[in-house]
Amino acid sequence: MSLRTTGRPDVDTASVPADEEKWINIASLNKVYQARRSAPTHALSDITFSVRRGEFISVVGPSGCGKTTLLKILAGIVKRSSGEVRIAGADVTGPLPQVGMVFQAATLLPWRTVLQNVMVPVEVQGLDKNRYRERARELLRMVGLAEFENSYPYELSGGMQQRAGICRALVHDPAVLLMDEPFGALDAMTREYMNVELLRIWAESGQTIVLVTHSIPEAVFLSDRVIVLSPRPGRIAEIIDIDLDRPRELSVMSSDRAGVYVDRIRRHFNASVID
Amino acid sequence: MSLRTTGRPDVDTASVPADEEKWINIASLNKVYQARRSAPTHALSDITFSVRRGEFISVVGPSGCGKTTLLKILAGIVKRSSGEVRIAGADVTGPLPQVGMVFQAATLLPWRTVLQNVMVPVEVQGLDKNRYRERARELLRMVGLAEFENSYPYELSGGMQQRAGICRALVHDPAVLLMDEPFGALDAMTREYMNVELLRIWAESGQTIVLVTHSIPEAVFLSDRVIVLSPRPGRIAEIIDIDLDRPRELSVMSSDRAGVYVDRIRRHFNASVID
Amino acid sequence: AESGGAAAGEAGDDKITVAIASAVTGPKEEVAIVAVGTKMGYFAEEGLTVDTINADGSVAAAQAVASGSADITPADTGSLLAAVQGNVPIKTIGGLVQNWPWQIAVLPDSPIRSGADLKGKKVGVISLASGSAPYARAFIRDAGLQPDVDVELVPVGVGAQATAALTNGEVDALALYGQAYTIIELAGTQLRYLDNPPVFQGIRSLSFGASQRELDQDREKFVRFLRAAYKSMLFSAANPKAAMQMGYEVFPQILGGADPASRIDSDTKTLEKWLESATPLQGEPADWKSWGDITDEEWAKTQAYTKEAGQINAEIPLDRVWDPSLLEAANDFDAQLVLKQAAEYQP
Amino acid sequence: MTTAPAADEVTDEVAPAKPTRGKRFDLRERPELILVPAVFVVLVAAWEFLIPLLGIGDYVLPRPSRIVEALGQQLGNALFWQHLEVTVRESIIGFLIGVGTALVLGTAISQVSLVEKTLMPYIVAFQTVPKVALAPLFVVWFGFGITSKIVMAAVISFFPMLVNVIEGLRAADADRIQMLTVFGASKLQIFRMVRLPSAMPFIFAGLDIGIVFSILGAVVGEFIGAKEGLGYLLLQTNYNFDIAGMFAVLIVLSVLGLIAHFIIRFAQRKFAFWAEESRVIAA
Amino acid sequence: MTTAPAADEVTDEVAPAKPTRGKRFDLRERPELILVPAVFVVLVAAWEFLIPLLGIGDYVLPRPSRIVEALGQQLGNALFWQHLEVTVRESIIGFLIGVGTALVLGTAISQVSLVEKTLMPYIVAFQTVPKVALAPLFVVWFGFGITSKIVMAAVISFFPMLVNVIEGLRAADADRIQMLTVFGASKLQIFRMVRLPSAMPFIFAGLDIGIVFSILGAVVGEFIGAKEGLGYLLLQTNYNFDIAGMFAVLIVLSVLGLIAHFIIRFAQRKFAFWAEESRVIAA
Ligand SMILES: Nc1ncnc2c1ncn2[C@@H]1O[C@H](COP(=O)(O)OP(=O)(O)OP(=O)(O)O)[C@@H](O)[C@H]1O
Ligand SMILES: Nc1ncnc2c1ncn2[C@@H]1O[C@H](COP(=O)(O)OP(=O)(O)OP(=O)(O)O)[C@@H](O)[C@H]1O
């Protein structure tokens, strides 16, 4: 199965003279949630890193350390408390059109069929529906939901909903893709298959991807770099370059080099005792 | 940290002269979903197996194969299309009081604090609130949510919500525990820690546990037996006895025997090509 | 709350509830009859305690009487006829308003001088389902025109609404009753009236309708009520200002929050206007005789008019509607004494 | 009518044995087909026979037989159908205006908090004012014709719809809004794709109340000063002491209300099916 | 009043720099504190000066200055306070009865579909009947005293509440009901722990409409046949050609409605906070 990317020129980013090395640039980012009925929660503390254009970066860290918060700040739907966040040179104060996102909970619209849900970004951005509908169908076929395109979300299993959410984030071929545990509800095999497909799509499209995941091997397999966060408040514990050749096959994970990376990241988790 | 079980005598089950070997008994179970606007979906096909009293059994299978459906039928909230389903000798036509469940989506009540959410089964079953509140707090401490007991669900991260859902299923010490991917949203380390805790609680309480998981090593580490389902419509592909000594430590997973089990289960998945 | 009804100390044994056929209390029957009768002790003398309720219109008042919420009502005679035709157990036992109260009015500078001038014009009536519509139609017919063809009827209500309609030119004339005009004039709008043709002479407006059941049980009670009522009317005619003051005392809500001193003059005028229609136009109060009588000729005219208006569809045998047998005893009172009381009245 | 399942029916997911919408009516499946007429018969019979026993005269509450007679008479009268048509027209136009305004204003109010703070007090204040008391003004402003009745119908159906629209548009799930926001949706798109669908149960509740009240408003408007319409007919029959005729008109009004209600409910099942279905077949 | 955020304000999660509920009012933060009075002043001024210009007589629409004068006079009158008290009492009792009945009946209807099918048509039918036309009946049944007005207030506030209660209780999320079912919750517990909280936005919409309408109902009831109450006072002032006085009463009614509305909204923020907060601070 081949998935052509639509090759849509990225008008917005192209027009900005931004540093390719610091395509996404985060500096001294802090986030405090100020709940009305409970104490404030310090979610992110002094986060600084940048992402190259076309880079695949993963973020790992213990549950509740602020990974989702970080992605949502990048997506422009959660306000930072302080610090700098830029994508393609532009200060992120709201959602940018070239950004797509896979949410931790699938968040499908119950009044739309699966296909209509996948088409949401196309509709929203006023793209050519007929052209993109084909792409949407192809993506659904890729994730094994071809026969469910006319089903409503409540007729899908948890993992199927999540896969629909992934198709939705990919359909309009966004220049920057934020993925919040996209494969969390999938079985190991489907997950590995999806990993491979994601790498292929990424290679074809040249997207910049920030992936949050709980699976350390997955992070190593997919990424150019892995950012390890410490427990809440999330700080950067380490940023690890994954120096494995591309294109990668699943077999690379049985290599020693991959194992070293996995162990190195694991150590961070061992250090962080819960309670 | 010690977690006493409350040792509540299981009145309902004790009064039924049920076969300890077939504590949960499923025979020729079929399930077809009859959606109004799309074609019927055959979710489960001819499922037959039984679970010993006090057994820990895991169900694995590709996404959408009917695992959640199976648990919901056991929980009495989804009607089977045909076949027999019994728990402790009683035909399951509705929810049974001695059954607890962890849902795939946490499903917390937004108008209740975390502690109040965990106390739901206690309240519903009219148990002594003061006594169980302590247990609820202990469970929250165990899963690392001690300082969030007065927070509302929207203030929690995805993994934190899931952990609260686990506490809720454990708080009233149900005789039968159904768990639908309880650790899916957790990072590897928290997950392993929770696995160990779960085994300890299980050993102390003698519960019968049916766990749905996507992690094959997790299934092997925790279970007495692993049921492998084929892709939709879910059939039983194999039932594998996990003959590892108890109590188990995490280190057992690096043993060859464990590896053999994991590989054997993995093979089923390799056979099932998606799309 | 201190609300209407028998406020006087000396209460009688028998209770009578009067249904006022109007949702508001004003300088009309409730003042001239109930307030004066109560304050002057005429009811007490007869061993009666009188209370009032407000029913929204003559039909509702008749229903209230028939269903036992009230004993008697001064209601539109046409409605009483219609009630009888509908087998409502209610009987007319005495007349009240004897002079035709309805009139056509125009603005002073209006070109309309006679009924014939109404051709092609619009006449404002209270509502198409009220006494003013059949009156307007009859008036137009008498002028040789065809109602609803030559002249359009427009429902405009009373008071401010009617005034606005007339002054804005939405209608060219109004068809209201005397007292409603008085209120309009007192509020500062000048009016000119068209003469009513003779056809309207003798058509009865308000009459007393009593519950047949109560009547069968205790006729005497109604005789006593009528007597006190007519005495009160006589008193009011002789001293309307005093009557109005009693009205304020018994029904303080009449004022609607206004200062009595600022209203007494205009309210007295309104009451006079009402009394004018309810008592003989000629002669001195001392000579007024046969209170409440309705002649057979008047009944015939009233029946014909009511039939024309569509309220009844056939003439009704008089004995089903009309029981004049109480009137003789009801007229048995010392008019001179009442007049003396009126003349010498001190608040 | 398919309704949400009771708690213990949640398990009742369409089992193959049980046909969901059979063409033939099984009375055990649809007991209402017997019960509704049965209740009707019992009520009417009780009314017919109790009224004389209780000594309530026909002039206050006529017996059904009388009313049916009067109804027959009315239905045979061409003028009656004119009255009916006028009231229906006033109600529908009034309803559309009232509900439309409520939708627009409710949207503005729920989306722009400044609009709410500036306008809402005046709307509430205006709403408590008894419109019947404002009749003179209405008539001066909107004339003696059909307009003032339409305005009355519009005004009275406006408020329930407004409150429900505001509440409904606010009830949208924040996660869904965030999702759309990320994909670059404009406020309008978010409104159309999330807020409006989420508000549907509220909007249909508002429509249901609104349509019933707009009929009421038109009739009350006709009380004030009208030459036609069922409200006028009510006054007329009442004035003529034709109480049975009056009740016949009241029954026609009830039937109008019922028809309107069922149209709204039907539309709800057509256009807001997901809420219903996901509730019934949830898993 | 804190309201839901507009689409692009979703991002507006409480940033530390921005105090959420400062003790001191910053006018840039709360422009309504200027805007509401400003709108008021503009409206009143326009009213005051346009009326004579347009040649509208004081007997149709009196100028505000006159109304204020009349209002002062009313407020200084003991009888006025009695009228006010009567209407307030009727409205509150009627509201409680109407809304209470709607809660009970709405619960029954939403939970037992047979009850819905059997009762709902009659309720809708009854609702379209203009109660004003039934006045004589009301009065026969409930007397000329306060009861008939209370019934009127109850009847008119009943329906909006009923429809919202039914819709609201049905809107509960099926997954949450399943969750409780698994833990062995009874229908009553599911009702209390899930359905009722989920229905809160609907219930408060119903209460808001209901309270405003119950005042209207009481006043209309007083039109039919009363000796006290603000509705009666309206008729009386109108009859007396005291149009300014009538408007004074209308203003008092508006203020009553406003107070009732704000009490309901306050209760909503107290008792249904989660909806509001999770919307504002969603993440
Ligand atoms: N309410 C429903 N209506 C119709 N079809 C449904 C419904 N619920 C589940 N299904 C279908 O039944 C099949 C099994 O679903 P189920 O949720 O049991 O899968 P699962 O094994 O739990 O998958 P996952 O691992 O993705 O959660 C799927 O094909 C799904 O589309
Ligand atoms: N809306 C909110 N209001 C208050 N606190 C919040 C809110 N959202 C998140 N938090 C808090 O911020 C912290 C980080 O949450 P976040 O969702 O970013 O974690 P995460 O790393 O994505 O965790 P997980 O892996 O479990 O999804 C948590 O402690 C959480 O309680």
Ligand SMILES: [Mg+2]
């Ligand atoms: Mg997260």
Ligand SMILES: [Mg+2]
């Ligand atoms: Mg599942």
